[in-house]
Amino acid sequence: MIILGIESSCDETSAAVLEVDPPSHKVTAGQSGKPKLLSFKVSSSVKEHAKYGGIIPEIAARKQIEYSIPVIEDALRDSGKKEVDAIAVTVGPGLATALQVGIDTAKSLAYAWQKPLIPVNHIEGHLLSPLLDHNDMKFPAVALIVSGGHTELILMKKYGEYELLGRTRDDAAGEAFDKVAKLLDLGYPGGPVIGTRSKEGNKEAFDFPRGMMHSDNYDFSFSGLKTAVLYESKKHSEITPELQADIAASFQQSVVDVLVHKTIKAAEEHGAQAVLLGGGVSANQVLRETLAQRCEKHGMSCHLSPLSYSGDNAAMIALAGYYQYEAGRGINSDVHSEEWQSISAQPNLKLI
Numbered sequence: 001m002i003i004l005g006i007e008s009s010c011d012e013t014s015a016a017v018l019e020v021d022p023p024s025h026k027v028t029a030g031q032s033g034k035p036k037l038l039s040f041k042v043s044s045s046v047k048e049h050a051k052y053g054g055i056i057p058e059i060a061a062r063k064q065i066e067y068s069i070p071v072i073e074d075a076l077r078d079s080g081k082k083e084v085d086a087i088a089v090t091v092g093p094g095l096a097t098a099l100q101v102g103i104d105t106a107k108s109l110a111y112a113w114q115k116p117l118i119p120v121n122h123i124e125g126h127l128l129s130p131l132l133d134h135n136d137m138k139f140p141a142v143a144l145i146v147s148g149g150h151t152e153l154i155l156m157k158k159y160g161e162y163e164l165l166g167r168t169r170d171d172a173a174g175e176a177f178d179k180v181a182k183l184l185d186l187g188y189p190g191g192p193v194i195g196t197r198s199k200e201g202n203k204e205a206f207d208f209p210r211g212m213m214h215s216d217n218y219d220f221s222f223s224g225l226k227t228a229v230l231y232e233s234k235k236h237s238e239i240t241p242e243l244q245a246d247i248a249a250s251f252q253q254s255v256v257d258v259l260v261h262k263t264i265k266a267a268e269e270h271g272a273q274a275v276l277l278g279g280g281v282s283a284n285q286v287l288r289e290t291l292a293q294r295c296e297k298h299g300m301s302c303h304l305s306p307l308s309y310s311g312d313n314a315a316m317i318a319l320a321g322y323y324q325y326e327a328g329r330g331i332n333s334d335v336h337s338e339e340w341q342s343i344s345a346q347p348n349l350k351l352i
C-alpha cells in the first residue's frame with residue numbers, strides 16, 4: 001500500500017510517500033506491515049517567524065499555500081511512483097488556517113484521483129514517529145510526547161488504544177525552551193539553540209526547580225522553572241555568553257530530569273516493555289541519551305523518534321494514516337458523504 005502524507009499544522013509544510021508491505025489487515029492481530037519511506041520533503045517558514053520571536057498564524061497559513069503544491073510534487077516525483085493508494089492528512093491540533101491548507105489540498109487530490117482520504121491526529125503522528133525506523137514494538141509501551149504545544153505521557157496498549165497518563169498543567173516542554181531562549185536573548189525557536197549553548201555550560205551552575213518531579217501523578221509543570229530562570233537572569237547586570245551557557249545547561253538538565261524520571265516511573269508502574277519518545281523536543285541530545293540509558297538500566301527497549309522526524313513532518317502522518325486506514329478509518333472520495341464533509345481543521349483536537 002502506498003500512502004501520500006501531508007502535514008501543514010504549523011510552520012512546516014511537508015509531504016511524504018510511504019510504502020507499507022504487506023498491506024494486509026493484520027493490525028488487529030498485533031502485527032503490521034513494514035513501513036518504507038520512499039520520499040520525504042519539508043519546507044519551513046520558521047525564519048519568517050523568528051523575526052517576531054514566535055509563530056505568526058497569518059504568515060504560517062500564507063506560507064502553507066505557497067509551499068504546499070511544490071512540496072507534494074517533489075515528494076511524488078522522488079518516490080518514483082505514478083499513483084498512491086490513499087492520502088493521509090493532519091486535521092489537528094494546530095493552527096486552523098494552516099491546517100486548512102493541507103486539508104483542502106488533500107481533499108482536492110483525493111477527489112481528483114478518486115482515492116481514500118485518511119484524517120490524522122498530529123499527536124498520533126508524533127507518537128508513532130519512532131516506529132518509522134522500527135516496527136516490531138512490544139506492548140504495553142509508554143510514550144513521551146514533547147513538542148511546542150504538548151507534553152504528554154501516554155500508555156499504548158496496542159496500536160490505536162491509548163490511555164493518557166499525564167500532561168503538562170501549564171507550559172509545554174518546547175514552549176519552556178522557547179520562552180527561556182527568549183529570556184536569554186537566544187532567538188526563536190529556543191530548543192535547538194539551548195541544546196547547542198548548553199554544551200558549553202555547567203549544568204550544575206544553578207539548582208533550578210524540578211517541578212512536580214515527585215508528585216504522585218504523571219503530570220508536569222514547567223512554569224515555575226521558567227520563572228526561576230527569569231529571576232536568576234535578573235540578578236545579573238549583564239548576561240554574558242558564559243552565563244547564558246550555564247543557565248541554558250542548568251535549565252535543560254532540570255527539564256530532562258523531570259521528563260525522564262516521570263517517563264521511567266510510568267513505564268515501570270505499567271509494566272511497559274518499551275518506551276517511545278517523539279515530538280520536536282525529542283531532538284534534544286541530552287534527553288535522548290539520558291532516556292536511552294535509563295531504559296537500558298531498567299531492561300526496557302527505547303525507541304526514539306529518528307532525528308529527521310522529530311519535528312513536524314509528513315512521514316509520521318503517512319505512518320499514522322496507515323494504522324488509521326488498517327483500522328478502517330479511511331474515508332472514500334464521495335464528496336457528498338457526511339464523513340467527507342465533516343473533514344475540516346480541528347485546532348484543538350485531542351488524542352485522548
Ligand code: KG4
Pocket residue numbers: 010146147148149150173174175177178189190191192195279280281282283284285310311312
Ligand atoms: O513538534 P514540533 O516541531 O512542533 C509542535 O508540534 O509543536 O516541536 C517544536 C518544539 C519547539 O518548541 C522547539 O523549540 C522544540 O520543539 N525543539 C527542541 C529541540 N528542537 C526543537 N527542544 C529541545 N531541544 C531541541 N534540540
Ligand code: ZN
Pocket residue numbers: 122126147148279280311312
Ligand atoms: Zn508537532
